[in-house]
Amino acid sequence: MIKDEKLNLDLYQNLNSNQAPDDFHHVAFKTINYEAMVDFYSRLFGCQTLYRSEELTFLAFDEEHHRVAIANTSGIFKNLGFIPKTVVRLKNWMNRSLPSIVGLDHISYKLNPIEKWFKFYHDAKEQGLKPYWTINHGWITGMYYKDPDGNLVEIFFEHWRNKEEFKSNISTDFSEEPIGTNMDIDVLYEMFKNGASFEELIQKGNTVPEGKKPISGMEAVMNMRKKFK
Numbered sequence: 001m002i003k004d005e006k007l008n009l010d011l012y013q014n015l016n017s018n019q020a021p022d023d024f025h026h027v028a029f030k031t032i033n034y035e036a037m038v039d040f041y042s043r044l045f046g047c048q049t050l051y052r053s054e055e056l057t058f059l060a061f062d063e064e065h066h067r068v069a070i071a072n073t074s075g076i077f078k079n080l081g082f083i084p085k086t087v088v089r090l091k092n093w094m095n096r097s098l099p100s101i102v103g104l105d106h107i108s109y110k111l112n113p114i115e116k117w118f119k120f121y122h123d124a125k126e127q128g129l130k131p132y133w134t135i136n137h138g139w140i141t142g143m144y145y146k147d148p149d150g151n152l153v154e155i156f157f158e159h160w161r162n163k164e165e166f167k168s169n170i171s172t173d174f175s176e177e178p179i180g181t182n183m184d185i186d187v188l189y190e191m192f193k194n195g196a197s198f199e200e201l202i203q204k205g206n207t208v209p210e211g212k213k214p215i216s217g218m219e220a221v222m223n224m225r226k227k228f229k
Helices: 032-045 072-080 082-097 114-126 163-168 187-191 219-224
Strands: 029-030 048-052 056-060 070-074 106-110 133-136 140-144 152-158
Touching: 029 032, 032 070, 070 152, 114 140, 114 152, 114 187
Parallel strands: 029 070, 106 152
Antiparallel strands: 048 056, 056 070, 133 140, 140 152
């Protein structure tokens, strides 16, 4: 049990661990939905293929040799017995259908400024991909895409544009409610197009219709598709 909560905003841009790696490089997935997974990440990030075989694909989206690796485990799955196959099917169904309470929750990518974040949304939409979850976390706003295996990929923009804004642009209730409030990205984009200030765009609950209540906190985690009540 954690008795003392901690919120150390002074860490921002003031920490350089001597064990820190140079960069976060790539994510790797094992899947029995091989073609669908390769297609999803290729479309989401506009990837090019470094290497492709029946067993493994390496995808690149920038100067690095690869950023996403996908291993095809369908051959192993076919050779499993009835009970292991049933367990794997059940596990995959749960991963796609239910919020996870154990294990990796999501992988996350930063995309500043907000204009680039909106462009990513519309480019992905043209590729037939829409966010599964959109939420204002109180210090960042994220859109989460769900891949064919049910893994979540977050694309977020920060609620500050410089170090001076870092502390002032974090919601005052962050330490009490750090998860955030579900939001509607299309409504937010209309606000952006109509000239809303950056401060207005980062406010929690700003896309909830008048007279409705936002979905926040753990309720938002359990009801990702619900924007308000």
